[in-house]
Amino acid sequence: MLKGILEYAHDLLAETVKSGEAVIDATCGNGNDTLFLSKLTGNEGKVIAFDIQEQAIQNTQRLLDHHNRKNVILIQDSHDNMLQYVSPADKQWLGGAIFNLGYLPKGDKTVITTPASTLAALGHILQILKPGRMVVLVVYYGHEGGMKEKEALLQYAIQLDQKQYQVLQYRYINQKNHAPFIIAIQKK
């Protein structure tokens, strides 16, 4: 069956991330991906989750508490400051990562991810990603500024060397209202 965008994003990570690994949620939002990754990596693993908004951090903390998940490091900062928090940058240690591009659902629609910070964070994540592992980006672009970010991301993704990365686009093409799509980047 054709899988929906969120189901497919989670499936890709579930098939690659291993229990005990460290992963990154670059945009924790309301915490749904963070919770999913927390369970996937297990008590021996960890999730490093970023969001620039206090509300997102609070919502995610609440969700994690509700499910009694304790393997998440929540960081209220832009993901392009990632280098300050995750190290070492000279090793491939990351089991996987997810981005949800756009604004916080039910939150302030003027606070959005931007091309410069998204691409900076993505570039760093690709460096520390283990071979065979994936970054999954769920791209919402119906909001103001979204189209610009979408174009910048596609431009970046298209030029990634096919000897080093496989870059898949998974999208429903007959939907109205700028339906979100997936870009999945797997390191070879």
Add this chain to the structure above:
Amino acid sequence: MLKGILEYAHDLLAETVKSGEAVIDATCGNGNDTLFLSKLTGNEGKVIAFDIQEQAIQNTQRLLDHHNRKNVILIQDSHDNMLQYVSPADKQWLGGAIFNLGYLPKGDKTVITTPASTLAALGHILQILKPGRMVVLVVYYGHEGGMKEKEALLQYAIQLDQKQYQVLQYRYINQKNHAPFIIAIQKK
């Protein structure tokens, strides 16, 4: 893991087609999809396979004989004459279908699928397809005329009513040389 185009095409059909059903291979080519569908539908099911070229029919027959598969009806004609061979057109009875758009691998590269016949065949298949089932199109477009067919197909697929169909595009976007992609159409 990210699945290759041919593996993903087969997986989609394997997840939806049931043993005992009838399916269509609209372009049997060298018979790889026909053989796959023959095994999938089993001895109680059947595959109706079209190709306009004698060489393709012969290659497919040889492959089926080699695997002792007897549930395939091979028809040497354009798939847009499908209506002459498959009936009834007023019922939804088809378990699934596949197209490989382009030319016969290792065959005559001037004999190619064309937009008019492809869309005619696709339109008919969508009518007789059971709800929940899929048509999977593997789109090769690097050859002369391929770009035109690709554009015509995308234009057709994009306008399919989202209340009636889900239309997925699955493509690797960082590959050179016009890598093939998938359009999967699932009837709701």
